[in-house]
Amino acid sequence: MDKPVSRPQKADDLNxxxxxxxxxxxxxxxxxxxxxxxxxxxxxxxxxLGSPVLTYLALAGIGRLGFIDSDTVDLSNLNRQFLHHxxxxxxxxxxxxxxxxxxxxxxIDIIPYTGLLTDKNAxxxxxxxxxxxxxxxxxxxxxxxxxxxxxxxIPYIDGGINGFSGCIMFSFPPKTPCFACIFPEKAEKKxxxxxxxxxxxxxxxxxANIAILHLLELxxxxxxxxxxxxxxxxxxxxxxxxxxxxxxxxxxxxAAKCG
Numbered sequence: 117m118d119k120p121v122s123r124p125q126k127a128d129d130l131n132x133x134x135x136x137x138x139x140x141x142x143x144x145x146x147x148x149x150x151x152x153x154x155x156x157x158x159x160x161x162x163x164x165l166g167s168p169v170l171t172y173l174a175l176a177g178i179g180r181l182g183f184i185d186s187d188t189v190d191l192s193n194l195n196r197q198f199l200h201h202x203x204x205x206x207x208x209x210x211x212x213x214x215x216x217x218x219x220x221x222x223x224i225d226i227i228p229y230t231g232l233l234t235d236k237n238a239x240x241x242x243x244x245x246x247x248x249x250x251x252x253x254x255x256x257x258x259x260x261x262x263x264x265x266x267x268x269x270i271p272y273i274d275g276g277i278n279g280f281s282g283c284i285m286f287s288f289p290p291k292t293p294c295f296a297c298i299f300p301e302k303a304e305k306k307x308x309x310x311x312x313x314x315x316x317x318x319x320x321x322x323x324a325n326i327a328i329l330h331l332l333e334l335x336x337x338x339x340x341x342x343x344x345x346x347x348x349x350x351x352x353x354x355x356x357x358x359x360x361x362x363x364x365x366x367x368x369x370x371a372a373k374c375g
Contacts (some may be wrong), residue, residue: 168320
């Protein structure tokens, strides 16, 4: 599973023509583009949410982009997972996604992993990254990501989808709640849900946008808010959330670090 971590592209080596249209944006400019080039982001999942997340982060010029997925491409994936095509059926998603992302932007470091994220490997894989994004369909894996991010002190953006609906949460305790503050850990039976491709695309794009805002040190609209998307009404609700001072995950972790 492990793959050596290579260095992100150097800001001095930027192909400014490639990013010229976003460099024109006042909130980005050359300095902002250099921040993105020097950034290191990891995405858990290369499926429905991972496709837009990885695509837009790669196109934006994130210097080092790692990701992991254990699944192979199935025909039922193709209504939403646009990093994978008909001729990819049967391939590992990590392999298929790496091929597409390298074609989209050959100037960044793309680091794929094939396998499952577990408590045994998550901290090792995440170490050295500036930001983690979740694009998974299992609460168990979300709890693994949350625990590892808290231990390493790395911010975590999570996305979830179901039918025409979705949600996004930004976690960076103690500044914000952790994932377990809002969704307490409990046993969960994995079950598949219906989802339309536009929902996955919308939520994944929002995740990528929040990641870019965070890396550019701009105002983060997901900080201490749960973003709820209703695709049937085309509404986005911002629900204020607070950290649980007795959260069994982040409270105990910070108490241990503080002695």
